[in-house]
Amino acid sequence: MSKFRKDDGKELPPISTASLPDIVFMLLFFFMVSTTMREVTLKVRMHIPEATELSKLEKKSLVSYIYIGEPLPMYQSTFGKAPRIQLNDQFATVDEVQDFIIAEREVREEAEQPFMVTSLKIDENTRMSIVGDVKQELRKSAALNINYSSRKRAER
């Protein structure tokens, strides 16, 4: 009698999942393109300070990283709680910075060497003494382009 009751036992057709792979692939490609694999395992904890006058590091291949911060809890029994320098995959002393820079330079082509940048990823609670020492070593090895890694802060 009612006009709207027309379901005579018919089931709803299942939703087609044929396009699901396409959607997932699209997401997949997005992540594949935007991903940067971290080459080093961090052994120090860093809370990067904030700044406003940022510039982006354009060529990833020309950047070498120096990490300074408190060692992660699992290393604290051996290395203590004082901030330490990490180069590549291991803890290092200030004297090793020069060798590190030279090694980094060897890997790059000669034409690109003047454009190399050293990115300093330093915890904001670190004392300046260790930072100053690293800067002196960088000056000695003529790696003058540096970049104090920092996060974007909203403008006041």
Added chain:
Amino acid sequence: MAKKIPEIPAASLADIAFMLLIFFLVTTTMDVDSGLRRKLPQWVDPAELEEQNNEINERNIFVVLVNKNNDLLVEGDYEQIENLRDRAKEFMANPYNAENLPEKEPVELPYFGQVMVTKGVISLRNDLDTQYGVYLAVQNELVAAINELRDELAKQEFGKAYEDLDSDKQDAIKKIYPLKISEAEPKGKNI
């Protein structure tokens, strides 16, 4: 009649793609590397440094000191970091040619003709126990002051933001407001 080859089932394709997707989701780190760009001065042997002791006039130096308690001393008085940017801007621009602010010298520049360019230098000195976070905030304010001055001049002269200008116009403005931040050796080796 030849038998038709059955179609390859595509139902598992989604699963495979999901697996890859999850792998990339987990390994991805989306940190855009950005930071405050600075250039270190050339290394000079300390022995040679003693000889070339070129005097800079007192009024041409903007002294910023950061002590071990992260207090700021600007040109001899305590200052909050919020005010540092304006102080630095006033110093570098010296709009009224005040006696205590830096001297200017005439320089011939493209696009501007003869302009008075400041001789001011910002001198930054920190203590060995200064926190890196505070040090970077101070650096940031000083760089911001110069950037703001350049931007204001670009807007006034060319009607465009500094970043949108051609590189030779940018160079001309850079000459007028140079980013001269000199960092002295930190003090306080044995407190």
